Amino acid sequence: MASPGSAIRVPLPAELVDEACRELARALRRQPRGTTVVLDGRRLAALDSLGAARLLRSIAEARNAGLVVRLAQLSEPARRALAEVDPEILEEAAPPPRRHPLAAIGARTLDAAEELSATASLARETGAGLTLPFGPGGIKWERTLQQMNIVGASAVPIVVFISLLVGVVLALNGAAQLRQFGATIFIANLVGISMTREMGPLLTAVIVSGRSGSAIAAEIGTMVISEEIDAMRTMALSPIRFLVVPKILALMLMMPLLTVMSNAAGIFGGYLVGIVGLDLGSDAYLSQTVQALLVTDVLTGLVKSVVFGILIGLVGARRGFAVRGGPEAVGLATTSAVVTSIILCIVANAVFTAFFYYAG
């Protein structure tokens, strides 16, 4: 209870309608911080729930502005309407305390460190799971085969289709330039080398990330929300061994195969442009392609694709395990898994390319 003393009296309107509340808010804003404001309710005849909510909102805003608010001369109906209200709701309406910028930076840094540590731990456990191929506690081969079908076989049509079109586009763009020098046959080199070194692995990674990286995050995220992951842990079953290892192993095995198909489809796209659009001979185009391609180019692409597969799997799993909250969080995790894994694959690709360039 407040004690009598110096206080500003502000009359409450007869009816707490919108306009009257705005007027009240203006009156309260004019008071300096620390002032005790007594809201005089003698004109207030009745107070319905909407009016009570408006009054409480005004009180909360005044308290947030540093005023001490009291109520006086409340009519009996108004008293009844407010007597049921727990004052804690005013504290709930207060803005959260502002964080010092340094504390915010510190918190973000700690979050990032925690994320890094969790990802490293996931990678370590997955690595350990991959080293035990057979026996109890070993790799779940049945699940791995299922996953190979999902991430690999089912992705073949889209990988082939997209890669074919990219091969066609590469050839058409190249033709426009090379024709000026009468060197259209070198389209075979352009398409062959581009596809095997860069485009094949990267295209496959982007497609698999969109198809499987998102699915991994969504599946694990949903299992987190429905406590399935916790249930596995209480049964002393490792979710990483059951869920993550088969998916990452499937990605490691299927990514190179999909990349080979992507390379072949892209080269075939270039071949179609060459023989149909540019009147290059079929034999000439194919022998030019074979001459242009080096085994190391193809192998480099395949090694990259394995690394991309690991990145896609780990990012998807990590985003899934980090899900907290409800279905919306699963959606965000899925988006984040795709975006992060594509960025990481492109960064890894740049690192590989730079490494192979300087390593000769």
Place this chain on the structure above:
Amino acid sequence: MGSAGAARLLEVEGIEAGYGEQTVLDGVSLGVDPGEILVVLGATGSGKSTLLRCIVGLVPPRRGRVRIRGRDVHAADGAEREQILRGVGMAFQEAALLNSMTTVENVALPIAEHWGAEEETALMLARMRLARVGLAGAGRKLPSELSGGMRKRAGIARAIALEPALLLLDEPTSGLDPTTARAIDELILGLRARGDMGIVAVTHELGSINTIADRAVMLAGGRVIAAGSLAEVRRQPDPRVQAFFQRALVAGAERRSLVDELEWVG
């Protein structure tokens, strides 16, 4: 109570636990002996489920210890923790069955993994467990095809798959009609009667509490506010205990009023 010198089946010693900056359990201690049903009571948000998650190692305590048959759950790692957890079964409030597997596969999973049983044997044993909880014939259904009561039973069947010494039940009868709830209570009593399984059941259902409790512990605000036999707990004068048993929302003495706090006297 356990014999002198022998470790109790479950000992929780002064655990403090929470999420982020929030403290949910603040110095909770309790113990369970074989063949005993301990009911943990408390209103929603009192920390009951967190206590179970702490016992089973899902939430690490900030302070205190959880020991199962004398072995500290949180100090153990890898194979040792796996061995401790094999002696514990937990049925989650929403059952938490793996949705991608059929009901019988869910129950067979820990059997195949931990007992090394071949698939068909594990499935047969799982069917036996399902029959024990009254779900014979429902094994081929996916969890999404089961009713709420059936899912809870399937969750219990999975929890008892490895014949654990300690069974943890999180709200086993919440959200069920009285008949189904009664059947699950009888199932819990039946499980205890067939061996020396110790059971910790977290619940706020008075019907269940009256039916199954040997002893009870009541939590409020993350602390134990009453412990002992059900009759002893009921006799506690604490207004929160009385409010709980009388099904009052909040003890009148604790209720705050905006008018009382803000009224200007002058």
